[in-house]
Amino acid sequence: MSERSPFRPALERALHHALSYLGNLEDGPVAATATLETLRSRLAKPLNRAPIPAERVIDELVADTEGGIVASAGGRFFGWVIGGAVPASLGADWLTSAWDQNAASFACAPAEAVVEEVCGAWLKELLGLPSHASFALTSGCQTAHVTALAAARHALLEQRGWQVERDGLFGAPRIRILSSDQFHGSVTQAVRLLGMGTACVQALPSNRMGQLEMATLDEALRAEPDTPTIVLLQAGDLNIGAYDSFSELIPLAHRHGAWVHVDGAFGLWANASERYQSLLTGVEHADSWATDGHKWLNVPYDSGFAFVAHADAHRAAMSHYASYVSYNEAVREQKDWTPVWSRRGRGFATYAALREFGREGVAALVERCCEAAHALAVGIAAQPGVELVWAPRINQGLVRFIDPRPDATESDHDAWTDAVTEAVLRTGEALFSNTTWRGKRCMRISVCNWQTDASAVARTIAAVTEVLRTMRAARIGQ
Ligand SMILES: Cc1ncc(COP(=O)(O)O)c(C=O)c1O
Structure with a gap:
């Protein structure tokens, strides 16, 4: 970078502050120490009329947020389910911002497009998912649910002669989701966004181990044999890390023509370890899976992954065409697989972490x-x-x-x-x-x-x- 680059002062200050913050993680307080009032009083300044030099903006941002940054990036944070960021991934994330690619398509982000292809293949290998599954890099597990459940919605309704992408859900056959009562709220958000409504989720009682039992699912499946059904299974629930029995429940659901979606926000990562793999036996036979990079893989926020065993349904649910977009049949256009168009090149940080x-x-x-x-x-x-x-x-x-x-x-x-x-x-x-x-x-x-x-x-x-x-x-x- 030239000595006179307008970026240098702000980036140098950012590096200095970041290293000082990260260096303090081992010993500093984990919880925020500043109150809401303090943070508001420092940050809610009148919007300045005149420009402010970039390095001063950075310095003041750090000073004003002092005590308001929770040390969730460090090793003594055990709240919710939150990972940190490994160094290569953090570095790649900084570069992602510097490169500032629009990762929607190959034409505007060629390296990112290829990196995502590679990440998809590596992730499927590591998580034990079928190599033919399509995938999407999303903002988190909730958006991964939206992506995968949109594919499920497409497939189930197409089987019944209904084109949901064209005709919407008014008048469409009602879809239901069967799950144990241990499902995560992000699924509720996903079905709201998909227009299926929270009432479509039927929470079935789980056993002592937080698992859905075969007889319980069987009874629910039999109760409405003609209703298009998604069976939602848990690979690691939020409270106790419960795993449903995939080898029993997936074949059962498939015998009833249901689509099986797996919430493996963090628990799918156990498949990377021989010690824990048995918890996930049979998971590869599901129809879709959702997980996160920003939890157990320790990629900075925001990073999630959706995988779908039926690429056609996935693509049909997500792809869109516009005359002003250039198309390249030889590559995977990311916007055809995710619910968003413009977005950050989040593949780089995942690639680096892996x-x-x-x-x-x-x-x-x-x-x-x-x-x-x-x-x-x-x-x-x-x-x-x-x-x-x-x-x-x-x-x-x-x-x-x-x-x-x-x-x-x-x-x-x-x-x-x-x-x-x-x-x-x-x-x-x-x-x-x-x-x-x-x-x-x-x-x-x-x-x-x-x-x-x-x-x-x-x-x-x-x-x-x-x-x-x-x-x-x-x-x-x-
Ligand atoms: C089991 C489970 N599923 C889904 C999610 C939602 O993930 P995200 O916050 O990345 O959307 C979480 C978050 O903790 C979770 O624990």
Whole structure:
């Protein structure tokens, strides 16, 4: 870059601030420390009339957001299901912005188009999906659901002589989705966007392990033999990482003519590790799959992937033609496979993450996170007043904090669990989020970050132990 490049000052400042932020992740507070009011008072300036030099904009952005950046990129963040970003992927993401390609088509982003072709092939290989499946790089798992379910909608209605892309859904046969009651809210959002309505999702009871049982699905399938049906299966649910039995349920659904879609937002990645592959036996026979790059693969936001076993249905649901767009039959035009037209070249960051890890690196990451989740759950549950509600089978676990007062009720334990989780967050040492599972309030343990190591686990257990010791002493002394 020329010394006089107008980009240099801002990019140099950005590099400086980014390295300082990333260098602080290991020791700094995990939770945000600035209040809503502080952030508003700093950031909500009157829009300036005159231009401001770019490097000053960057410096002020960093100063004004101070304390408002959650350290979810670091190894002591265990909330929701959130990954960090491995270095090559972060670097590639920066370049993606610098290159600023419109990844809609080969003509405006030729290298990105080829990178996406390669990512699609690598991902199918790594996740154990059929090589003939079509794919799309989306903004996340929810958009991957939209993509895959649009393909399902097309296929099911086409079989009944209805062209949904042309005629819409008014007057079309009603589609239903059968799922266990453990499905994720992103599916609800997807069906709303697809015009199918949330009422189309029929939540069937799951068993003790959070799984949909064969007899339950069979009964539901038989109840409406003529209704076009999507069976939604779970590869790792949000709370306990439950996996449905693909080898039993997929053939059953197919015998009834249903389309099977798998939500594997993070859980599909277990297929990269020989240790966990058995959880996914038979998953490759589904019709579509949705997963994320920004969770377990540790690609920066936003990154998700849809795969569809029936490329024709996928393309029919997504492709569009315009006379001003150049077409090249020799390449894969991304806009024909995703719900959006213009978009960022998100293939580069995925490509870089996959190369930095390699197959062995992804397997090791999955195994390390599962071990860390287990160590955290067991280590926390070893403290007085902790119930181990779910010992992680993969990277998700649940603990519940028991109110130490002798007459405490279940709802006291619920409130106490929230209070302890909040107190842990306030220490800045670690961050967990909460859930209600089987009617009980629990603290969720979710490990997805490539930086979570034994020392992060030990430090977190020590922090939770200290919080519990202090809070229990105060509570009993009340
Ligand atoms: C099981 C499951 N499915 C779907 C999603 C939605 O993913 P995204 O936020 O990338 O759309 C999540 C997010 O946590 C999830 O855990």
